Amino acid sequence: MTKLDNTKPNELKTIKAPSRAKQDTKAAYAMLLPTFLLLSLFAVLPLGMSVYKSFTDFSFYKTPEFTGFHNYRIVLADPFFRKSVLVVFKLVFLIVPLQFAAAFLFANLIKGMSKKVSAFVKTTIYIPLVISGIVVGAIFSFIYDYQGGILNSLLQFLGLEGQAWTADPSFALYSVAAPAIWQSFGYVTLMMLAGLLDIPNDYYEAAKMDGASAFRRMLHITIPNMKNIFIFILISGVTGSLSLFEIVLMITNGGPGADTLTPFLHLFNHFNNDPTMGYTVAGAILMALILGAFSAVVFRLVQSDKAID
Numbered sequence: 500m501t502k503l504d505n506t507k508p509n510e511l512k513t514i515k516a517p518s519r520a521k522q523d524t525k526a527a528y529a530m531l532l533p534t535f536l537l538l539s540l541f542a543v544l545p546l547g548m549s550v551y552k553s554f555t556d557f558s559f560y561k562t563p564e565f566t567g568f569h570n571y572r573i574v575l576a577d578p579f580f581r582k583s584v585l586v587v588f589k590l591v592f593l594i595v596p597l598q599f600a601a602a603f604l605f606a607n608l609i610k611g612m613s614k615k616v617s618a619f620v621k622t623t624i625y626i627p628l629v630i631s632g633i634v635v636g637a638i639f640s641f642i643y644d645y646q647g648g649i650l651n652s653l654l655q656f657l658g659l660e661g662q663a664w665t666a667d668p669s670f671a672l673y674s675v676a677a678p679a680i681w682q683s684f685g686y687v688t689l690m691m692l693a694g695l696l697d698i699p700n701d702y703y704e705a706a707k708m709d710g711a712s713a714f715r716r717m718l719h720i721t722i723p724n725m726k727n728i729f730i731f732i733l734i735s736g737v738t739g740s741l742s743l744f745e746i747v748l749m750i751t752n753g754g755p756g757a758d759t760l761t762p763f764l765h766l767f768n769h770f771n772n773d774p775t776m777g778y779t780v781a782g783a784i785l786m787a788l789i790l791g792a793f794s795a796v797v798f799r800l801v802q803s804d805k806a807i808d
């Protein structure tokens with residue numbers, strides 16, 4: 500009799516288990532292969548080429564030559580780039596807190612509505628998100644127009660003097676922030692609403708029975724359970740604000756002066772005026788590093804983990 504005949508049934512299962520695990524692993528890799536290929540083709544490869552070009556004097560008219568960190572030094576020494584970074588951080592601190600607070604309050608309001616009304620409101624506030632930044636910029640350009648614009652017409656109807664909203668340094672930054680908030684307000688609100696609806700109602704009922712006020716229920720139930728939602732909205736809001744381009748291009752084109760100039764608009768204008776791409780790519784990579792560093796700092800500070808179950 501062979502050794503296999505003396506093997507117990509449980510031992511046979513143990514022998515076959517590794518083979519089945521290998522098959523499952525191969526099947527998983529086979530299913531992930533198309534995603535890896537697409538990611539490599541449209542993300543990893545272009546990123547690698549961009550990094551390489553940032554160290555050269557690449558242009559469409561000559562063979563590129565390696566220049567080391569020359570492009571990065573020029574970008575960092577450019578006063579317009581430095582000012583554009585300062586401007587975009589002003590926009591971040593203007594857009595993100597206002598949008599965050601307004602969306603949280605509005606999501607709580609929608610939660611208390613009837614199903615029909617809430618469905619209508621959710622559909623309505625989501626519409627701006629599907630409109631491109633170019634169209635949003637065009638819409639608000641008509642609103643801000645000094646002669647015949649909706650906003651100045653309303654002020655004149657009330658007996659007030661119209662303002663040069665996009666040409667006055669006192670209002671220009673706000674005129675860019677408002678459409679940015681409006682466009683993504685519905686998305687942030689629906690994310691907040693999804694987080695609120697995911698919290699079991701039993702938590703609130705138990706807190707009410709213990710005599711907890713509405714503020715304490717929000718402080719000890721709502722906020723802890725929405726921690727991950729808040730982190731996601733914070734990161735996406737900051738990255739979206741740092742990447743502002745189309746709205747600024749359509750409304751102010753960076754003016755007046757450079758008071759609303761954002762980094763990506765500055766890089767776009769520089770590329771149109773300079774045939775070399777080294778400066779543009781180096782600036783874009785620096786902005787990508789800023790975005791990545793911010794995300795890393797946020798995760799480090801909050802040490803994100805799963806929300807309370």
